Amino acid sequence: MSETTIDLTGSQKAAAFMLAVGENYGQAIWEALSDDEIKELSQHMSNLGSVNAEDVENIFVEFASKVSTVGSLNGSYESTERLLRKMLPADRVGTIMDEIRGPAGRTMWDKLGNVNEVVLASYLKNEYPQTVAVVLQKIKAEHAARVLSVLPEDFSMEVIMRMLRMEAVQKDILDKVEQTLRIEFMNNLARTSRRDSHETIAEIFNFLDRSSEARFLSALEDRNRDSAEKIRALMFTFEDLANLDPQGVQTLLRNVDKDKLALGMKGASDTLRDLFFSNMSERAAKILREDMEAMGPVRLRDVDEAQMEMVSKAKDLAESGEILLSDNKGEDELVY
Structure with a gap:
């Protein structure tokens, strides 16, 4: 057995196995799993990455199956979702994949919707007006309005004029804009404009009723007094x-x-x-x-x-x- 296979956890081996057996042989197994088991297994499938053919064969041997090599495979969000959709109801798959991906959003445009308008505008003002026009058409109108109001006025008007003249955006152009945003903006966002977690919690606590607020702050003080004091000061x-x-x-x-x-x-x-x-x-x-x-x-x-x-x-x-x-x-x- 190769060193790579030995390093895989039991959950990772199960994920590789399910990817390898595919739709036809795997459906009976999927139907026998609970929602929590499906979520856990799907999470490992999504994060698995590349597994070479030798390791796949060793996993089958380990499962006491007389199966020869099935070739290499690659676990990703897309391949996992594609497989699940063939075997489970669409709404159930959507819920599972949303939980795996987390609250940041399913697409790049969803992710941009969670970016503060000032941060997003600071990046977009250095882009071509046509690019900005594409972005503002893809995000929610409410968020686009906030971004537009922060951009320099002359630049904003140029973007608006581009949006008025814009026809259907070709898929290859849209893909290019999305790729650029992901590489140049989203990947650096956490390092360049990360919001302090105390501010986020303080804002959430502002909307708690009085008793819940007191309860959470009291419990937090017992665990981390410094954080509790920072949050209280920010509220x-x-x-x-x-x-x-x-x-x-x-x-x-x-x-x-x-x-x-x-x-x-x-x-x-x-x-x-x-x-x-x-x-x-x-x-x-x-x-x-x-x-x-x-x-x-x-x-x-x-x-x-x-x-x-x-x-x-x-x-x-x-x-x-x-x-x-x-x-x-x-x-x-x-x-x-």
Whole structure:
């Protein structure tokens, strides 16, 4: 038995075996496996890479099968998916392959959809307008709009004109653009623009209800106090709205649903309540207080949802430049 075969794990040997037996002889085995077993085996098939003919033969011998060499084979996402689709329902194959590939997306264009618009625009502004036009037609319109708004204005207009004149893109051109993006951009993205994981978790925690947030942070403090403190410092919470200037408070008040405002204020601190009331007319403040009293007891979950909606609206206003957000947890202001 060759050294390569000895180095393969049992799961890798099973993956090579299933690739080798193919559709006809393998179907009965696939049908007998559970979803979890299929996912695990498919994962190993996708990552297997090249296995030479001698090792394939040795694997068959090891499985006590009297089979001669079947030639070399290559395990990849494509070959694995192709084989599974011949034996399993399409929706089941799609779910399995999506889990194997992970959340980054099934295609290059899906992956680009997860790239921050500023990072993507910084790369695209150095490309030919025609290339950028192809890319913006392939990604989601919402994401394309954000990228377009970040690009230099003259360049953006040139891209728009190319998009207006563009006909169906030939497959070889599309493949070339995709290959260029993969080699020159996606492969370097992790090294050049990797987002700090604490920022990502802080943003996720911002959307947790109060009890879940406290539970996760408390559990994280037990395991890694430094990370918990970093995440806490990066989070922008409802109470951080107390750091808005008077003009910011008034702008937010004009853009928040009155029912949500009353519900959110029910769970606010006295400091935050006073700030909001002081930036309202006497009549509007009186009406808001009456609305809050008329509500009576309310569920904490409903209060949390209303407060998260107000924070989300504040971030939208900050992004459009109408207000400035600061978390007051450091000397520098945080603009979202």
